[in-house]
Amino acid sequence: MKMIVAYINPFKLEEIRDALKEAGVSGLSAGNIQGFGRQAGHTETYRGAEYEVDFVPKVRIEVLVDDTLAPTVISSIEETARTGSIGDGKIAVLPVEDVIRIRTGERGQDAL
Amino acid sequence: MDTGDTAWLLTSSALVLFMTPGLALFYGGMVRSKNVLAMLMKNYISMGIITVVWVFVGYTLAFSGDTGGFIGDFGLFALDGVGLDNAVHGYTVPDNVFMVFQMMFAIITPALIAGAIAERMKFSAWAIFIVVWSIVVYSPMAHWVWGGGFVASDIEAVDFAGGLVVHINAGAAALALVLVLGPRLGWRHTVMRPHSLPLTLLGAGMLWFGWFGFNAGSALAANGAAANAFVTTQIAAAVAASAWAGMEQWRAGAPTTLGVASGAVAGLVAITPAAGFVNPMGAVIIGLAAGVICFLSLQIKFRFNFDDSLDVIAVHLVGGILGALLLGILADEAIGGVAGSAEQFGRQALSVVVAFAYSFVLSYALARILDATIGIRVTEDQERRGLDLTLHDEQGYVLAE
Numbered sequence: 001m002k003m004i005v006a007y008i009n010p011f012k013l014e015e016i017r018d019a020l021k022e023a024g025v026s027g028l029s030a031g032n033i034q035g036f037g038r039q040a041g042h043t044e045t046y047r048g049a050e051y052e053v054d055f056v057p058k059v060r061i062e063v064l065v066d067d068t069l070a071p072t073v074i075s076s077i078e079e080t081a082r083t084g085s086i087g088d089g090k091i092a093v094l095p096v097e098d099v100i101r102i103r104t105g106e107r108g109q110d111a112l
Numbered sequence: 113m114d115t116g117d118t119a120w121l122l123t124s125s126a127l128v129l130f131m132t133p134g135l136a137l138f139y140g141g142m143v144r145s146k147n148v149l150a151m152l153m154k155n156y157i158s159m160g161i162i163t164v165v166w167v168f169v170g171y172t173l174a175f176s177g178d179t180g181g182f183i184g185d186f187g188l189f190a191l192d193g194v195g196l197d198n199a200v201h202g203y204t205v206p207d208n209v210f211m212v213f214q215m216m217f218a219i220i221t222p223a224l225i226a227g228a229i230a231e232r233m234k235f236s237a238w239a240i241f242i243v244v245w246s247i248v249v250y251s252p253m254a255h256w257v258w259g260g261g262f263v264a265s266d267i268e269a270v271d272f273a274g275g276l277v278v279h280i281n282a283g284a285a286a287l288a289l290v291l292v293l294g295p296r297l298g299w300r301h302t303v304m305r306p307h308s309l310p311l312t313l314l315g316a317g318m319l320w321f322g323w324f325g326f327n328a329g330s331a332l333a334a335n336g337a338a339a340n341a342f343v344t345t346q347i348a349a350a351v352a353a354s355a356w357a358g359m360e361q362w363r364a365g366a367p368t369t370l371g372v373a374s375g376a377v378a379g380l381v382a383i384t385p386a387a388g389f390v391n392p393m394g395a396v397i398i399g400l401a402a403g404v405i406c407f408l409s410l411q412i413k414f415r416f417n418f419d420d421s422l423d424v425i426a427v428h429l430v431g432g433i434l435g436a437l438l439l440g441i442l443a444d445e446a447i448g449g450v451a452g453s454a455e456q457f458g459r460q461a462l463s464v465v466v467a468f469a470y471s472f473v474l475s476y477a478l479a480r481i482l483d484a485t486i487g488i489r490v491t492e493d494q495e496r497r498g499l500d501l502t503l504h505d506e507q508g509y510v511l512a513e
Binding site (some may be wrong): 048049 | 423
């Protein structure tokens with residue numbers, strides 16, 4: 001089993017959810033985050049005071065998948081999230097030791 | 113007595129009270145999220161304790177009798193004698209209506225100061241400050257201008273709804289407190305962004321709405337003078353909001369919501385002393401002056417290096433001065449019985465100097481005394497952790513549920 005963590009542009013979330021549903025993923029988690037990478041920050045102005053803001057708003061999604069589904073999910077996120085501009089984000093793939101469905105107590109593959 | 117006037121003044125009293133929560137949100141949105149409740153609290157507590165101060169001593173010192181043109185007396189102590197008729201003041205409304213209308217002004221004025229001391233003043237010191245300040249600074253000044261004191265009778269300056277008594281008074285006190293308090297940790301080095309501009313915009317809308325009671329209510333009647341104040345209030349707020357946004361577009365390349373909100377408030381401040389004396393075109397000029405000059409005044413704190421956190425000086429002190437002075441030139445005799453002239457301008461200028469000097473000196477002395485005794489500033493640790501948790505044991509925004 002794999003945990004796929006992707007840092008994406010917020011405006012890509014809906015599209016990625018649709019693509020992953022299509023690919024057979026049964027669920028994902030998403031959250032608003034702020035981060036910095038190669039994408040430069042921006043300037044914000046409040047009552048004439050300018051602030052250099054390095055942190056850029058992004059969305060982090062986490063998907064738990066079966067090993068066999070992982071390559072499809074990764075390429076699906078990769079293709080959907082890409083605009084070709086700096087700031088498209090990153091995908092990380094982590095091995096997962098176990099997964100537990102809390103309601104039923106199912107373990108491993110059955111809990112996905 | 114007149115039932116129409118009474119109904120309008122009761123309505124106006126509620127409108128003016130509504131400005132204080134509006135101001136709380138206006139300010140609350142501009143601070144960092146760790147200090148939002150402490151900011152709201154410094155405004156809301158004014159509705160609590162200043163009401164009590166006003167009932168016992170504030171009202172009588174402002175509006176009962178006259179002691180040397182400077183202050184009232186204790187003739188209406190604890191509202192004894194403030195009845196259902198108009199025996200004391202002879203207005204067309206009951207004395208208790210006039211008292212409660214004026215109470216709302218006494219509440220919001222110290223609350224205006226809170227924007228300058230944001231994110232670093234102790235709550236205990238604030239609570240004591242506003243009680244003493246209301247008695248020794250606000251009540252006398254209300255007496256000078258509206259209670260038959262020397263500004264009205266000797267200087268012959270006019271102040272329709274509180275350019276001197278409310279805005280210059282609060283602005284001067286804000287400057288005094290800021291000088292004693294010092295800047296927030298990290299000011300000019302770290303990012304101090306407003307944490308919720310929607311709150312600020314909501315608060316600005318509440319202020320704008322309530323200001324119709326503030327200015328049109330100050331006619332103390334439901335008549336053409338009240339309507340003129342209503343019209344000039346709307347015009348000045350609208351012109352200043354637009355002008356401020358225009359200045360931002362020109363100087364920084366983008367108009368902002370905070371700019372529109374700030375401009376509206378600046379316009380409302382500037383028209384306050386003039387609302388019952390100028391005509392609609394006078395209001396256009398005052399609104400334009402407020403939008404442009406208050407915007408430029410934002411730089412004063414950087415030039416002189418004092419941390420007026422939410423720009424009380426640029427908006428309320430500068431806006432109040434603009435309105436009080438311009439009214440001396442723009443007053444239309446047909447509207448409020450005062451004609452704009454060099455002489456009237458001189459009277460207005462003198463009243464501005466007197467109001468500023470009195471408020472600044474007493475506020476500074478009071479702040480120094482409080483600082484030397486109980487201390488007025490939170491500890492560095494409290495300031496870093498935020499005032500919501502360290503002073504009030506609560507949080508504005510919780511993670512779940």
